[in-house]
Amino acid sequence: MKPAAFEYCRPDTVAEAVALLTEFDGEASVLSGGMSLGPMLNMRLVRPQAVVDIKHLRSLEGIEVRSGEVWTGGLVRQADALKSETLARTVPLLALALPFVGHFQTRNRGTLGGSVAHADPSAELPLCLATLGGQVELGGRRRRRRVAARDFFLGTFTTSREPAELLTGLLWPRREPRTGYAFDEMAHRHGDFAIVAVAAAATVTPDGRVERLSVGLGGVEDRPMVGDTGAFLGHPATPDTATAVAEALAERCDPMTDMKASADYRRALVRELTGRTVARAFDQARREP
């Protein structure tokens, strides 16, 4: 449980960080909070030539509310995000999901960007970003680019970030009027990797019909999956519709079987948690101006 030797680099700017990532050409690991990388290094599952510690990149800190979206720097600690009243007001789904992210000890170190870049299939933050239709901001040698969450997560621990790119920030769509948000998950213990996590954002017309609905599933497949809910637009935003959405998603998903849960169990959880979560989102949406 001691890492193999690596070069430790601590750049002060994004440009320096990107230059290092370019130089090591896929053989460098980015150290953000270290809550996933640390154990993988210790178990020698990863043996990078270099570890690029980005904690001094000041430009990756902070939360900015912009028109239509909120930018969170890649280095924003999960604990700080949870404390942020700005985020609670502007990206309510994130505030609902963050208590499920690990434990307060790991949230003190873990970052929003680190979790998204790590792309664990059952992680809450990638799920929220995908459900809300957010974007990932990547810094490279030539340019900065934005990648939609649905194009960013490719599979277990696999994203469309190029080896020489650095995740610099996340872009979260701002809270919409008449929209409710809900989050729920099932894990063996609170804070464990979710067996199934469900995030929902629902916009309801003033006369109580579904105007927009986004439901994301985490832990079910190898990346956060945003369900196709187009068939339910215009339906009444009622518990019955929520149940129907749950049935549809449970039917369509292709869950994994592993040591902790069978595919059947996951599918049953998708049905149950989606029903509960969507119903809560509808309920809240109807009470939002």
Add this chain to the structure above:
Amino acid sequence: MTAAPAQGWTGRPLPRKEDLALLTGRARFMDDLEPLPGIRHVAILRSPHPHARIRGIDISGAAALPGVFGIVTGAQIAETCRPIPSVVKTPIRFMPCAIDKVRYVGEPVAVIAAESRYVAEDALDLIEVDYEPLPGVADLGDAMAEGAPVLHDEVGSNVVNRRSFRYGNPEGAFARADHVFSFSYSYPRSLATPMETYGVIASFEGGPDRFTVWSNFQGPFVLHTLMATALKVPGNRLRLITPPASGGSFGVKQAVFPYIVLLAAASRILKAPLKWTEDRLEHLTASSAATDRLGDIKAGFSRDGELMALHFTNVVNLGAYVRAPEPASVYRMQATSNGCYRVRDIAVDNTLVVTNRVPAGLNRGYGGPQFYFALERVMDMAARELGIDPVALRRRNFIRKDEFPYHAPAGSIFDSGDYDAAMDELLRLAGYDDLKARRERAKREGRLFGIGIASGVEPSGSNMAYVTLAQTAQERAGAESKSGANSTATLFMDPMGTVTLQVSSTPNGQGHATVAAQIVADALGLEPDDIDVVTELDTRTSSWSIASGNYSNRFSAAVTSAVKQCAANVGVKLRKLAARDLDVDWQDVELAGGQARVKGGQGKGIPIAKLAARTHWNPSGLPEDVTAGLLETVVVSPPTLGSPDAEDRIASALTYGFVCDLAAVEIDRATGRVRVEKYVSVHDVGTMLNPLIVEGQVHGGFAHGLGAALLEELVHDPAGNFLSGTFADYLCPRADDVPPLVIGHVCTPSPINDTGAKGMGDGSSMTTPATIANAVADALGRNDLVLPLTADRAWALANGRTPVTERKKADTPAFRPKAGALTGEGAFRFAAPPEALWTRMLSPDVLARAIPGCREIRQVSPTRYEAEVVIRVAAIKGAYTASLDIVDPVPPRRLRLVGEASGKLGFGRGEAWIELQPEGGGTRLTYRYAADVGGTVAAVGQRVLGAVTRVMIQQFLAGLEDTAGPGGRSAFLALLRRLWRALSRRGRAS
């Protein structure tokens, strides 16, 4: 100095002396010790295979690594050590390191000493072991089956010992019984996971041969002799020392002893002091485990609920070797096979089996959780079948309070108890009638609410001889008899009147120093702060004798008597000295408030410090019957603890506390979450020496029991590959997972020792699994429970399914993966027709491009390919040597692929069934696969293995599609990208 409280210090909830150092970070643990200069750091190379022959070990690469000091392999250990003996007489040779065969994942294969642990672990990677993998067996049923792979050829079978016991006339009693209830169960493996792992520093000095070892073992007693024998030195040349503070043990640390032998032998070979601290992966993989069992219990009852007969059938998984003190786990409860009941006719059949798992050993409750799971589950089942309340059924059969001391049929002598009073207290604290009303209400509303109860005795202060029940009476007669459990204490009062007490109880966090100080303070009229208690043990300077070590709640049951007698002896001396000054008979002198004074008198006393000084400074002025100095050593040997008799009866413990627990649970039918709504535990620990410590122990025992009931399981696949090597896969309850616990007490002081205290600490760890299981069974109305009752299992049970949590899918005729295999299936669409796809799939060039990370592929025969593959998922990268065989090809329709791969991160063997169907001018390819994966990646990567396999298959199939023409599109782009990167890098460097 303040006056002692009227009732004395003993019995008060005094905060623990130990905690200041622990809570302020000043405690010195094993890993903090640097007792010698020139210590080298050790990493241990361990077997990735459950079962394999070692054909050769090449250490040249590792030995050449700068910073490596030396490497020791099994061959050298075999020359330096003898096998470590066990009470079960078999030809099995248990060595601290594999010699020519490995028999469990994690078995030590070599010891590397280097300037740092980092370098030592680098060197691990460079040792090449040529393994010949053998079929492995992890499960008891498989290991006992005909034709099963045999672990120890010299035994010829995996069954190493069978014994049958009959107490009374069980056959007759079963024949008379009106009802016989029975059930079969399997009890899983778990591990108590102390925060501090094993640690050893070993140093060999020649001239004469002498080993000095610092280690966080929990009692050298019996094992000292075994270790000295293994190391081929007399007892006084093996010096064992414990560190001042312990990060917990719960029994587990007893099994550090093979590592003591290993490090000591390696130190002798390498001629340097060596230090090894176990890491968490090593601990979960290869330290020890509570035994898993296949069990069967039969209980005969009369019509009105009298328990007339019991029959236990225990098949015990010892793991790969019979490691001392096994098979004690199954014999610890044997003498108390009647539990807390009056049943006299009992049969026990024990079968001991070896499998390709880590050797079993001590773990909190040691054999108790398994025993009570059987007995207390069958009591609840019987109650339901008989239509009697489970409380009433238990009361009907309790040993009555006027029957103590109670001679149990298998030999235990229960010292005292009032089980009905404890049950009364349990029901009162639980609000039993309210809970039953809640259960009715829940039932009406379709919710799953259940109540479970378990009760049992807590044997404490083990008689070392019980383990010899594994031998027949004839075998025992042929050897020197064994019995007893000696306890020793040494008390020294210095010339300033302060006390140093040394106890050889090797605590691992239980608070022995606090309780011992309370007892001595009372005996000598001092305050606990005046008493310095030394719990570090040094076999060269401490007084010690043969005993069971720090287990089976030994301290309060047995060691406290030695402490009390020691203090009393010194007290008598002080009183005799004072009697001359006070001019009274010494029996009229009492020690209180730091003074010796006339009992009941108001007069001025003599400071104890003054009396102490006299014994040291002025021995010639002492009265005739007072010897110089104030030093007492007492060895206490409880008289009841004899050898087993010819009928296999033995008093296996000194005191027998009582525990009864009640749980109320509600299960969420939709998610399977088992929520403990109420948990009450009532204990009779005799006289409570320190209620604060008693309750702390009850909380801890409950948390361990809860973990075993709901979360914890060491998982191996059927071949013995280890699958739960991290705390992400081995789930312990955390503080917020442990529900509130209501604790109650009744007290029937033990008449058998000097303090009236019974042993305690195992406590609820033994009864909680049964209690929770009873509650869950009550909620679900099902008896086929398997622990741990994780949410997925409870969900399956609550929804009328068979609880399957192994990675297993329904069998189909063509596809029969073994239970535990990594399996999956899927489909993929290709533009090419089946014929073209077939040709493509079997072309090495195409395969080379399609197989993710394929560096090189050779077709060595028409149906066999060999490849070098670098598999990479994100930053997790491993190089593997792989082979692929095509079996039963039916071109262009179907084929079977059998593949094997091995590398540093792990190894695997898998089969895939592939079918090609024409579909709209293209092809629909469907596949199913099953793979067994072992090594590091299996132990620590369970969460993602399935997903990763799926990704790789998708990559492979996408790769096949991409390679439609020579240099398919993505391959070409990838080449460009690589070129560009290489160029840009060179540009930067110049």
